[in-house]
Amino acid sequence: MEAVIEKNIEIPDIETEMNLFGQFDQNIRIIEDTLDVKITNRENEVKISGFESRVDQALEVIQKLLELIKHGETITAQNVKYLLSINGENIDETDGLPLDLVCITARGKPIKSKTYGQKRYIEAIKRNTIVFGIGPAGTGKTFLAVAMAVKAFREKAVSRIILTRPAVEAGERLGFLPGDLQNKVDPYLRPLYDALYQIMGPEAYMTNMEKGIIEVAPLAYMRGRTLDDSFIILDEAQNTTPEQMKMFLTRIGMGSKAVVTGDITQIDLPRGKKSGLVEVQKILQGVEGIEFVYLTGRDVVRHELVQRIIDAYEQYENRVREEQEKEKE
Structure with missing residues (x-):
């Protein structure tokens, strides 16, 4: 005993x-x-x-x-x-604590990683040209990517920040929204605006937006461009098609860095359409200069109930898969 x-x-x-x-x-x-x-x-x-x-x-x-x-x-x-x-x-002893200072907000608040998963994500962004951050909601994928973009901009490592996401609506229709195309897609870009506003502060945010140094635009606007000397973030990448994903990745120019974020459990594409984020994992794994970082429910830094919800969904989806496999047998 x-x-x-x-x-x-x-x-x-x-x-x-x-x-x-x-x-x-x-x-x-x-x-x-x-x-x-x-x-x-x-x-x-x-x-x-x-x-x-x-x-x-x-x-x-x-x-x-x-x-x-x-x-x-x-x-x-x-x-x-x-x-x-x-x-x-x-856990590798060299990992130390799950703390990695990214940058300081305009209000003087430090932005740090809070879990080992987030720390690995930040370190991957530092050492690679393209990083894919894949994981559930609330793991800080987008916020930390925006913080890293602001850090690179402040250190003059890049001259522009470009934030984009596909305008795929979760069960809604763009056509029913009022205004022109920009007005219609603005609600889908709002989380990116909010993250930038919080980190840079209202004055720097507005000034840089007006100068075109910061650009927030739907993915369709990236076609035909070469994005040099930029920090580019593609958010909600699970809603890209394979063609859109290829188009985005081939926009990256000299001196640029890209972070692609998404949650492959929340795909809003029409039934039967493949997700570019799912497919790209099979194509680019092991390519030098590209790294995939997988965050989990443990890395959720929102309300603890969010973590329980994610865990419950994962358990349910696992049960459904097991039942489907039994039916096939």
Whole structure:
């Protein structure tokens, strides 16, 4: 039978202790409930007691949380649950913490990766010409890509930022919307506008838009162009056809970098039409200068309910696939 043990960890000050424990000790309670351990604090020390393997896991999670606090992070229930979900996994020690500063917003807020998946995504963008970020909603695919574009622009690595997405509507019709083509497609480009506005600030955003340094346009507008010295983001790429995907990738010119984001579980193309994002994975895997990064439900940084919804859908889709395979047999 596994031995019951007790281990202690020193807490440097009361501020760190309050940050670690969280409001009404919610952070520590999550660890206790998940690992079935008892955690108490006495003066500048936290005591963990329980079965040896569980105590060791709790100690590892708390040590990582303390490292996050050292880096200026405010610990949330989401931080705790994420570290518990990856606890015991073989993560490369060189990965360090899942923190990677991308840039500072106009209001002085740092934009950082929050999970190891996001960190790998950012590092892939740094070292490749084209990166595909594939994963569910809420994993920060688009926001981090826009942040990396702003960083490259501020550092004068590129002279333009171009954001695009296919104007494929989720069960709606463009023709029923008022205005000209630009007015019709604007609602589909709104998430890109919002991300830029938040990161650059209203003044810089408006100035650069007016100068044409920042361009937000539907994918159809990319045809026939060569995009040099630009940071280009193709969002919602699951809704491109294979022909559109090829057209986009062959627009990339000298000194440019491209990030393609999408969620292959949310394809809005007409029935029977192939997704360019699904097909491109079979064509470009292993090509030098191109990298595919896959984010999962663990990398969701929105409301924790979003993660539960994604997990529920994945389980349902797996059940449906299994039933279909049984029927074929």
